[in-house]
Amino acid sequence: xxxxxxxxxxxxxxxxxxxxxxxxxxxxxxxxxxxxxxxxxxxxxxxxxxxxxxxxxxxxxxxxxxxxxxxxxxxxxxxxxxxxxxxxxxxxxxxxxxxxxxxxxxxxxxxxxxxxxxxxxxxxxxxxxxxxxxxxxxxxxxxxxxxxxxxxxxxxxxxxxxxxxxxxxxxxxxxxxxxxxxxxxxxxxxxxxxxxxxxxxxxxxxxxxxxxxxxxxxxxxxxxxxxxxxxxxxxxxxxxxxxxxxxxxxxxxxxxxxxxxxxxxxxxxxxxxxxxxxxxxxxxxxxxxxxxxxxxxxxxxxxxxxxxxxxxxxxxxxxxxxxxxxxxxxxxxxxxxxxxx
Numbered sequence: 001x002x003x004x005x006x007x008x009x010x011x012x013x014x015x016x017x018x019x020x021x022x023x024x025x026x027x028x029x030x031x032x033x034x035x036x037x038x039x040x041x042x043x044x045x046x047x048x049x050x051x052x053x054x055x056x057x058x059x060x061x062x063x064x065x066x067x068x069x070x071x072x073x074x075x076x077x078x079x080x081x082x083x084x085x086x087x088x089x090x091x092x093x094x095x096x097x098x099x100x101x102x103x104x105x106x107x108x109x110x111x112x113x114x115x116x117x118x119x120x121x122x123x124x125x126x127x128x129x130x131x132x133x134x135x136x137x138x139x140x141x142x143x144x145x146x147x148x149x150x151x152x153x154x155x156x157x158x159x160x161x162x163x164x165x166x167x168x169x170x171x172x173x174x175x176x177x178x179x180x181x182x183x184x185x186x187x188x189x190x191x192x193x194x195x196x197x198x199x200x201x202x203x204x205x206x207x208x209x210x211x212x213x214x215x216x217x218x219x220x221x222x223x224x225x226x227x228x229x230x231x232x233x234x235x236x237x238x239x240x241x242x243x244x245x246x247x248x249x250x251x252x253x254x255x256x257x258x259x260x261x262x263x264x265x266x267x268x269x270x271x272x273x274x275x276x277x278x279x280x281x282x283x284x285x286x287x288x289x290x291x292x293x294x295x296x297x298x299x300x301x302x303x304x305x306x307x308x309x310x311x312x313x314x315x316x317x318x319x320x321x322x323x324x325x326x327x328x329x330x331x332x333x334x335x336x337x338x339x340x341x
């Protein structure tokens with residue numbers, strides 16, 4: 001009499017079916033192999049290396065953000081504070097205060113938001129400009145190696161050095177002032193004038209903003225098969241048609257990624273305001289016409305007082321930016337050309 005598949009008869013062992021193939025074991029448990037000291041040390045090293053970033057993530061991201069959310073819903077209780085230390089109570093005061101800022105002429109938040117949007121707009125405009133520059137470097141125009149170094153140099157040289165050089169160029173008596181005088185005109189004050197400071201710093205971010213994205217775009221373009229480019233050239237395809245009909249569709253995932261990342265910094269867009277202030281322009285630190293949302297929150301944090309209000313503002317702008325980022329991502333995924341190579 002035959003035993004059924006899966007029988008555990010001790011005389012014939014265990015029979016199992018695996019895709020029509022029978023495997024028979026002797027019914028004995030195989031002893032687990034003891035881990036060697038070398039393997040154990042490798043495991044301890046790997047998990048030890050992973051442990052540190054996990055701890056940092058838990059402290060500086062999860063705990064910090066959770067604490068900021070809690071602080072946003074708390075208000076300093078003047079009456080209860082005193083000998084018992086600082087006392088906070090649950091309240092929506094910080095959110096009410098934010099909406100009241102829009103009608104307050106002395107508000108810092110409103111001009112800071114407008115300046116933030118200016119920096120963000122400049123960043124968005126820089127993406128197609130950087131892409132166009134990357135395309136011409138990819139086509140190896142005359143002097144492309146020199147241009148590549150010049151455009152990427154601000155990304156590897158200290159920002160402090162570039163800010164100092166930039167101020168020396170645009171200050172009164174500097175190189176730009178000298179060139180301006182050739183036309184019989186006097187260069188206006190660009191940094192200390194609140195009406196021009198933000199535009200001057202944005203110009204600096206444009207000057208130094210080619211580096212990282214330029215490398216990403218050139219790397220993506222270098223993956224485009226040469227056969228496609230050669231076939232287009234044989235058909236007499238001009239450079240602008242090649243750019244629009246071949247290059248952009250084939251590197252669109254990289255373009256869309258940089259655009260989405262730009263939108264993630266919608267309310268975090270700012271410039272090196274602190275570096276300009278440290279370069280002898282201390283009046284910029286407390287000038288509301290120069291501040292951005294990120295820089296204003298930084299200044300409030302540095303002061304160590306009234307921290308609940310910037311926590312609420314950060315939460316509000318995060319709640320606004322998250323759906324915007326997801327919507328932009330959905331739009332870019334919809335227009336993503338179906339190109340594989």
